Amino acid sequence: MNLSLLIRQNRVFFITYLLLLLVVGGLMLTYTKEQLIRFVNDFNSPPGDALFPYLTYLGDGGFVVVVGVLLLVLNRRAGWLVLVSFAISGLISLFLKLVVFPERLRPLRYFEHSNWEYHVIKDLHINEYNSFPSGHTTSAFALFAMLAFLWRHKAWGWTCVLLAAIAGYSRVYLFQHFVEDTFAGSLLGTITSIGVYLVYQKRFGNPPVLG
Template sequence: MTFSALFRANRVFFITYLLVILSVGTLMLLYTKEQLIRFINDHNSPIGDLLFPYLTYLGDGGFVIVIGVFMLVLNRRAGWLILASFAISGLISLFLKMIVFPERLRPVRYFEHSNWEYHLIKDLHINEYNSFPSGHTTSAFALFSMLAFLWQRKAWGWLGTLLAAIAGYSRVYLFQHFVEDAFVGAILGTITSVITVLYYRKRFGDLPALGKDS
């Protein structure tokens, strides 16, 4: 399978994914990272404060592992694909965080000496270092893009993009990352899943199928 074939088979996922990437990328060109996070942080709400601390777990490593192990029981090959994409993307993300960009500060440390009275959710643990890229966003896009590729109901591909994007947005809303951190995480996680799928198809043949055709 070539990438063009994968794209055609999963056009709903890729189109919605590209719309998100292009939209966020455009905003990053028009505004600084300080302006973007200020806008998101200033538009907090009681509902957001209630939901996003839980929705962010869509990109938590523990959550992805649970899904992967669960899939191992239902479909062994699908489970291994999910876990492989998660492991590879996670190691790359960790390498970038710890080795390539160790000086990248998280928002709470970045704005430590500013006069901006930013909003924080009470009792939420806030990290201070190793901001780039967002590990949660990387894991979320690795997981949900892989599920979209494996799921036979291709018309539901947009849901993979939506759930991963929610996880990415939650990282900025919770003041854990800048938009650029989530943006790169979204690209890294998805590219890892694409490469994993293409390698699997070349080496082992057809992908395992989840669900039924709509």
């Protein structure tokens, strides 16, 4: 299977993801990263404060591992595909954070001396360094992209993009990352899953099908 065939078979996923990239990319070209995070931060609400600390776990490494282990029980090959994609994308994300972009400050430290009265959720632990890219967003897109590729019901591919996007948005809402961090994380996670899927298909034959 080549890339073009994978895209055709998962066109709902890829069309939805492309629209997401175009919208977010357009916003990034139009506004500064400071303006974008101010907009998200100013759009806070009590329901958002209650929900997003939990929704952000859609991209948590522990959650992805649990999903992968459960899949190992149900479908061993599918579980390994999820876990391998998560591991590779996670290692690349860590390398970028710690080696390539170690100076990238997270919003809390970035706006430390600003007069802007930003909103943060009470008692929420917020990191200060190694902002780029967003690890949670990387993991979320690696997981849900792979699930979309393996899922029999291709028409539901948009739900995988939506769930991953919620994880990415939560990182900005929680003041953990800038929009550009999540944008890059989504690309890293998705591209990694595409690569893992295609390499598996080339070496071992057709990947498993879920559902």
